[in-house]
Structures are given as C-alpha cells and as structure tokens.
Amino acid sequence: MEKLVADGVISRAQFLKIMAAAGVVLAAGTDKAYATKSNAKGRIVIIGGGAAGISMAAQLKRALKNPDITIIDPSDRQYYQPGFTLIASGVYQPDDVWKPQADCMPSGVKWIKDVATLIHPTQNRVDTAKNGVVEYDFLVLVPGVKYDWGRIEGITYETVGQGNAYTIYGPEGAAKTWPAMKAFGEKGGKGIFCDTYTKHKCGGAPKKICLLSWDNARKNNNLDKIDMHYYTGSKQLYNVPYFTPRLEEIYKERNIPVDINCRLKGIDTSAKKAYFERVETDAEGNKTVTPFTDDYDFMHFMVPQCAPDFVRESGLSWTEGNLAADGWAMVDKHSLIHLTYDNIISFGDCAGIPTSKTSAAIRKQLPIAVENLIALMEGRTPEAKYDGYAACPIVTEYGKVLMAEFDYDKKAQITFPLSLWDMSQEQWVAWLLKVYALKPIYFNLMLKGLY
Numbered sequence: 448m449e450k451l452v453a454d455g456v457i458s459r460a461q462f463l464k465i466m467a468a469a470g471v472v473l474a475a476g477t478d479k480a481y482a483t484k485s486n487a488k489g490r491i492v493i494i495g496g497g498a499a500g501i502s503m504a505a506q507l508k509r510a511l512k513n514p515d516i517t518i519i520d521p522s523d524r525q526y527y528q529p530g531f532t533l534i535a536s537g538v539y540q541p542d543d544v545w546k547p548q549a550d551c552m553p554s555g556v557k558w559i560k561d562v563a564t565l566i567h568p569t570q571n572r573v574d575t576a577k578n579g580v581v582e583y584d585f586l587v588l589v590p591g592v593k594y595d596w597g598r599i600e601g602i603t604y605e606t607v608g609q610g611n612a613y614t615i616y617g618p619e620g621a622a623k624t625w626p627a628m629k630a631f632g633e634k635g636g637k638g639i640f641c642d643t644y645t646k647h648k649c650g651g652a653p654k655k656i657c658l659l660s661w662d663n664a665r666k667n668n669n670l671d672k673i674d675m676h677y678y679t680g681s682k683q684l685y686n687v688p689y690f691t692p693r694l695e696e697i698y699k700e701r702n703i704p705v706d707i708n709c710r711l712k713g714i715d716t717s718a719k720k721a722y723f724e725r726v727e728t729d730a731e732g733n734k735t736v737t738p739f740t741d742d743y744d745f746m747h748f749m750v751p752q753c754a755p756d757f758v759r760e761s762g763l764s765w766t767e768g769n770l771a772a773d774g775w776a777m778v779d780k781h782s783l784i785h786l787t788y789d790n791i792i793s794f795g796d797c798a799g800i801p802t803s804k805t806s807a808a809i810r811k812q813l814p815i816a817v818e819n820l821i822a823l824m825e826g827r828t829p830e831a832k833y834d835g836y837a838a839c840p841i842v843t844e845y846g847k848v849l850m851a852e853f854d855y856d857k858k859a860q861i862t863f864p865l866s867l868w869d870m871s872q873e874q875w876v877a878w879l880l881k882v883y884a885l886k887p888i889y890f891n892l893m894l895k896g897l898y
C-alpha cells in the first residue's frame with residue numbers, strides 16, 4: 448500500500464482513509480476468543496458446506512470442548528460467489544474464486560461427501576443418497592438455494608450464452624458473460640437486464656451487471672451506440688431509502704429506463720427475444736397480468752430461486768405467508784431456530800427470513816446461530832437475536848461501489864465512518880473493499896470461523 452503512495456497511484460490522504468477503513472472492517476468481525484469453551488455435548492449435523500455451513504462448523508469447533516460435527520455436502524469446490532460479478536466484468540479470472548472443498552473443511556470435522564435427500568425431524572435422522580442414514584441431536588440446515596430453471600422457458604444452465612443471453616448465477620455462466628459484456632461495450636447494441644420475482648440471492652448482482660455493461664460502453668466511447676433497459680420483478684428498483692435515491696439517479700443519468708413488476712417467463716434465443724409478464728395489483732388486490740416481449744442483442748437475466756426440494760419434502764418450510772411459495776425454512780427471524788423443531792437451526796440463503804440473501808448477512812447471522820445452538824445444547828433459553836443486517840456492494844462502475852448496508856427495518860447500518868465518506872453515494876473505498884479485501888476475508892477468516 449505504501450508503494451501505491453510512493454508511485455503516486457493514491458494520495459497520502461487516501462492511504463490514511465484506507466487504513467482507517469481496514470481497521471473498521473476488521474473491528475466489525477465477529478471473532479470471539481471463546482476463552483471458556485462449552486462442555487455441551489451432542490451430535491451436530493450440518494447440511495450444506497457453503498458460506499454458512501463451513502463457517503458454522505469452524506466457529507462451533509472453537510466454542511465447544513468436545514465438538515462432534517458432521518457436514519454433509521457433495522461439492523468438490525468451495526466458491527466465493529460474490530466474485531462471480533467480478534469474473535463477468537473481467538476483473539477476476541474464473542480460477543480466482545474457488546478452492547478445493549477439502550481444503551476448506553475444518554480439521555476434526557467429519558465430512559460426508561453426499562447429498563441429503565430427506566430429513567425426519569421427529570426422529571432426528573437424515574437420509575443421504577449414498578451413505579444411508581445419519582443421526583443427529585442438533586441439525587444446522589444450510590443448503591443454500593435451488594435455481595428453478597423450469598420457470599424460464601427456452602434456456603437452461605447448460606445453454607446459457609445461446610442467443611447472447613447470460614446469467615452470472617453460477618461459475619460457468621459468469622465466465623461466459625465477460626466476453627459478451629466486452630463485445631457489447633465495443634460494438635454497442637440493445638442490452639436488456641432483469642432480476643426475478645422470487646426471493647433471490649444478492650439482489651444487487653443483476654444491477655451490477657447492467658451498470659458495468661454501461662461502463663464498458665463508456666470506456667469504449669460507445670455510449671451513443673447503446674440502448675439499455677432494466678426490468679425488475681419488484682415494485683421499485685431498490686427498497687432501502689438511504690441508498691435508493693442515488694441508485695435511481697444513476698439509472699436516470701445513464702438513460703437506462705427501469706420497468707417495475709416485470710417477470711421474465713422465457714427467452715427465444717434464436718430470435719433474441721425475451722418474454723415477460725407485467726403483474727400489477729390494484730388497491731383491492733386484483734391482479735392484472737400483461738404479457739409483452741422485448742428484442743435484444745445482449746441480455747443478462749436472473750433465474751427464479753427456491754429452497755432445495757428436500758427442505759419442503761421434510762416438512763420444514765413455511766406453509767403460510769409470503770415465504771410459503773418457495774419452500775424456505777420456517778425459522779424465527781431473530782433466533783434462527785426452527786419454529787416447530789427447536790433442535791434445528793437454519794440461516795444463510797435457505798432460511799425463510801425477510802432479509803437479503805448475502806454472505807454479508809451470514810457473517811452477522813453466524814454468531815447468533817452459534818450462541819443459540821450452544822444455549823439449546825446446554826438446556827438454556829436461547830437469547831441471541833439477529834437484527835436482519837445484510838450488505839450488498841452495488842458496483843456502479845469500474846472503481847466505485849454503492850455500499851448498501853441495512854437491517855430488517857430497511858434502516859441503513861453503515862460500517863464505514865461517515866465522517867470520512869458519504870456512504871449514500873458510490874465510493875472508491877468500497878470498491879477497494881469489494882475487489883481486494885472481501886475474498887481473502889472469506890477464505891482466510893470467515894470460513895475459518897475467525898470473522
């Protein structure tokens with residue numbers, strides 16, 4: 448960093464601000480010394496070895512004197528998924544964002560490399576595809592989301608890229624997107640971008656791809672050759688009042704119209720035509736569905752998402768309310784404990800809680816989940832409460848990020864010192880955090896239970 452100052456890349460004042468930010472970010476970590484480890488005993492089974500599962504196992508290992516932890520997960524690779532946006536925009540290479548799953552498993556934790564197919568919550572048993580039955584005393588249900596490709600006609604994950612239609616929701620899709628985004632910036636054309644109408648992980652990601660596509664055209668002096676449009680399944684572009692005005696302003700400044708209440712239903716990749724429905728509900732609750740199509744030269748879309756099927760099939764999902772449709776695990780939004788079975792905890796993307804599905808949210812859910820699980824194991828009343836904190840670094844251009852941080856009440860919860868930066872605006876310091884700091888923090892601290 449000192450070298451950047453010496454070489455004139457950043458000023459001394461910027462250097463000092465970065466150091467202040469680094470201090471703030473590290474201080475915001477959740478590391479606990481666990482000086483007094485708990486004597487609590489019990490077989491803990493964790494379904495899913497992603498951001499939530501591995502970091503949970505690592506923290507539990509540090510918190511328990513005699514940990515008995517099993518992770519069930521079929522993956523060979525651990526992906527840092529927030530890096531997919533940066534692969535799709537040419538900042539990272541595809542191999543920058545993964546490590547072998549075996550290297551991420553905490554030592555001493557038993558890994559069953561398999562898929563959980565059903566949970567029997569009244570019998571404390573999990574069926575697996577190849578390894579028979581696994582018994583537990585306490586279950587941590589963190590299998591992430593399922594991408595529901597069946598809800599978009601005309602394209603599958605394998606055919607992403609056909610007809611110049613892409614999604615970065617998956618490593619291969621992210622890698623295919625960069626050459627197409629680059630070509631759009633160089634040649635111009637009509638670009639359409641959309642999110643989806645289900646709950647989904649990182650709602651910022653499709654906006655980032657839209658804004659970075661625009662920025663590629665700007666870098667190529669081709670703004671007069673592009674025509675861009677953003678379709679959202681929501682009632683507005685973004686719903687956190689502290690950040691919404693600036694984000695909407697950016698779309699206006701860049702002449703990117705935003706159409707609300709629009710659901711992608713299919714793509715005709717040979718005709719480069721996207722099929723949407725506009726779903727509007729009036730004051731009496733009557734719904735009007737209006738189909739329409741739009742042509743494109745370059746398209747980025749998001750796939751509808753739901754909980755993995757076995758969650759619902761095991762009777763662990765919401766059955767009423769607005770989370771019932773997609774099978775999300777029915778947990779209390781503060782304690783993260785299942786509402787029917789109090790030896791089950793769920794958090795991360797699979798949890799049916801009204802916050803944004805991000806690894807930033809997991810970082811704050813994790814200590815709550817650990818503390819409450821240990822309380823349950825010790826026979827105490829679980830008292831730790833999650834406040835809904837989530838963060839979404841919305842990359843607005845190469846070099847700038849609007850760092851949205853908020854809680855259940857959609858109130859801003861800013862980590863950076865506001866005396867140094869106005870965080871309602873995009874900032875270069877948040878870009879440095881996104882591009883250089885968060886990935887090493889993920890692999891070296893979070894997955895080791897240290898952050």
Ligand SMILES: Cc1cc2nc3c(=O)[nH]c(=O)nc-3n(C[C@H](O)[C@H](O)[C@H](O)COP(=O)(O)OP(=O)(O)OC[C@H]3O[C@@H](n4cnc5c(N)ncnc54)[C@H](O)[C@@H]3O)c2cc1C
Pocket residue numbers: 494495496497498499500519520521522527528529530531532561562563564589590591592615616617648649652755757794795796797804805806807808809838839840
């Ligand atoms: C394109 C994109 C951009 C993103 N950008 C950001 C960002 O900028 N900031 C941010 O904070 N977050 C971002 N996220 C979201 C973040 O990556 C996720 O919220 C986080 O990874 C979720 O962690 P998880 O452990 O709940 O699920 P995952 O990390 O997805 O892990 C789920 C695990 O469960 C396993 N599993 C699934 N089914 C089963 C089964 N039946 N049996 C056993 N194991 C199973 C899977 O193999 C997987 O290992 C982004 C995500 C994407 C896709």
